[in-house]
Amino acid sequence: MKSGRQVKSPTALDAIGITPIVQLHKIVPEGSADIFVKLEYFNPTGSYKDRMALSMIEEAEKRGTLRSGMTVVEYTGGSTGSSLAFVCAVKGYRLVLISSDAFAIEKLKTMKAFGAELIIVPSVGGKTTPDLIPRMMEKAKSLADNDDCYFTNQIHNSDIIVGHRNIGKELLKQIDRPIDAFCGGVGTAGMLMGVSLELRQVYPNVKIVALEPASSAVISGGSPGSHDVEGIGIGAVPPLLDERLYDEARGIDENEARQRVRLLAKEEGIFAGTSSGLNVVGALQLAKELGEGKTVVTVAVDTGLKYLASDLYPV
Ligand SMILES: Cc1ncc(COP(=O)(O)O)c(C=O)c1O
Structure with missing residues (x-):
């Protein structure tokens, strides 16, 4: 070894994280805030x-x-x-x-x-x-x-928050202006909690919004119901969801999420799964509410390749 310093040889685990961020250009109506999406499908298994x-x-x-x-x-x-x-x-x-x-x-x-x-x-x-x-x-x-x-x-398991905090840390480095709102679908709530912990340290007033399927909007005070959005809407308020770390919960129509995620592929080149569509519907709502000059951020949770056997992307 040249330097005499012990260097850990990389494994596939070192490919986790440092995912790209993109701004949506075509599907955001005029007068809305800017929307940034972190492409978490760049992780090794295609998911955050x-x-x-x-x-x-x-x-x-x-x-x-x-x-x-x-x-x-x-x-x-x-x-x-x-x-x-x-x-x-x-x-x-x-x-x-x-x-x-x-x-x-x-x-x-x-x-x-x-x-x-x-x-x-x-x-x-x-x-x-x-x-x-x-x-x-x-x-x-x-x-x-x-x-x-x-x-x-x-x-x-609160250990999950440790890993997800890195999404927040990366966002703070990648977006060189104040972040006004962040939203994300909630399963365990690990991602939303991890990102909130990091963003709130720098932007204490950032609006954090938890998203869930409208037909099982338990966090928003509704009743558990069945739905077809994998990974979120577990039918109960997840134990890791800390009330101090989010401002609002919203039920999102899953059919709108599916339409949106198809459009995301066709218009913006972002090929993602159903829960990512839900995240983008939430981000579009927030962008409309906050208006021009503000910044809304969400994540593309996983790749559309995981859903090709379903009817999410019909032939
Ligand atoms: C596809 C998908 N989207 C969203 C989520 C929600 O993420 P979290 O568990 O961090 O709340 C999950 C969790 O399993 C998932 O699998």
């Missing part, structure tokens, strides 16, 4: 979940609660599962994932491609009904009740 999968594993390693030879267990709609499978493949952990046929087949296949063992909990009609996540959670808990297992338990 890579960030939290890495922090869940590495924070547990630091504490010594996850050690070499142990099995990692999680229940997942498929995005966290794909990211955990990727991280566990590189780090050499056995991974058992509880998922469901309600979620994209591409995600189920991705988890297996990275070597995870998959247990499928059957859904009702392929939808995220209010009972689905609790049933998956119960199955995961029963498996993880074993000394050799580490249950990442994403919904209750």
Whole structure:
């Protein structure tokens, strides 16, 4: 080694983060605020979940609660599962994932491609009904009740916020003007909480808006219902959602989200999944409300490639 300094050789895990940011140019009506979208599908598995999968594993390693030879267990709609499978493949952990046929087949296949063992909990009609996540959670808990297992338990695990704070840190470097509002769909709430913690340090008055499917707008005070937006709207207020870290929750029409995300591909060249469409609908609403001269930011959560087997992008 030339310098004599110990340099860590990079792995695929080093490809996580530092994703690009783009401004929307065509779909924002005149008189609205500017909208910036962070393209999180540039992460290795095509989703921002890579960030939290890495922090869940590495924070547990630091504490010594996850050690070499142990099995990692999680229940997942498929995005966290794909990211955990990727991280566990590189780090050499056995991974058992509880998922469901309600979620994209591409995600189920991705988890297996990275070597995870998959247990499928059957859904009702392929939808995220209010009972689905609790049933998956119960199955995961029963498996993880074993000394050799580490249950990442994403919904209750504040380690996820550590990884997502990096989205906020990167936004502050990438956007060289004040950020007036940020919005994002809420599943675990890890992303929204992580970004809020960072943005509020620099812009204490930034408006943080939690988005959820209108048909299951539980955070906004509605009743749990079924919907077809993978990864968000878990049918309950997620435990990590801290009231002090967001200003408002909004239900967004999922059909509008799907139309928007198709337009996003055609007009702006951003090819993303359904929850990203929801994020852009939220950002467009905020941009209209705040008006010209203001700045609204959101994220493209994951790649449209994960949804090609569904009817999100029809032939
Ligand atoms: C596709 C998709 N969008 C949005 C979210 C919501 O992110 P968070 O869990 O950080 O609230 C998830 C979470 O699983 C997801 O899979």
